Amino acid sequence: MTVVVWWTVGGIAIGVLAPPILRALMRRGTDAAVLLVVWGVLVCLTLSAVALPALAELLHRCWLALHAGAPGPLDTVAGALSAVALIVAVIRGGWRVGRTSRHRRRLHDKHAELAWLLTGSGPRSGTVLWLPATEPLAYSLAGDPPLVVMSTGLRQCLDGVSVNAVAAHEHAHVRRRHHLLITVAQAAAAGLGWLPLMRHSPSLVRTLVELDADAVAAHTHGHHGLRRALQTLQTAPAPAAALGIVGDCTQLRLARLDGRSSSYSRRFSDSTAGCGAALVLGMTMLLTFTALIGLASCTGG
16 A cells, blocks of 8 residues: 555544544543644544545646656555545535525625614624514624624623623634634535544534633633523524524533633634634645646646
């Protein structure tokens, strides 16, 4: 077996073994921002492992054909399978990103119209859009500008400290690029869902971004206020394309707050949590650029 095939086997092994390791670190209280970066690195390694056989085959046939012998049969088969996997991943992942973006854009437009009706002006970044509703609501929306939406019903069931903690939690989602992380995770699952790391990425990343936002809010407003909010708002609804205050991982979040393990340090800036998405997007662009250069060389040759 060649080095390329061994690298691919190792990368696929990472894609199989990584989810339980990440979940174990999560349960042990490892900082969520750190785990988001680790997730991004692991996804990049797995993605490069899947893509490398196709790129190596392209390089061999187009650039090295005059200086080396024909590739071995194992390399050829691995390259063909890699190319098929990449094409399917691009189509399915791109479709998922487009679908998610359309849903988010429509939801953002509706809330922008609400902002005009309620305040007489468009939504502004860094502010809260207060909806006159008795039902407690709290969620954030991606868009331009990103929105934090809360209802006046929150003030009827929560004290001031808890309301401020909820607002800080939602603002953390916006500042730390959590919506982008979830979009990348969903695209990875749609494109390469046959790998456990990719298939479990949406649930892993959703849990991690909630823990990360909790850590930021608890650092500013204390554990007690946020804990009261989570307990009170466990059934609070939120649009599917938004990030709400509660979710499937509420019990884990409460356990972290009880154990004071929702660690947050100023050394992790607001951009740190988004590094995972930046790594994956950067790796995707690098692989695409490499493939285009290879194809151009073939055409030129």
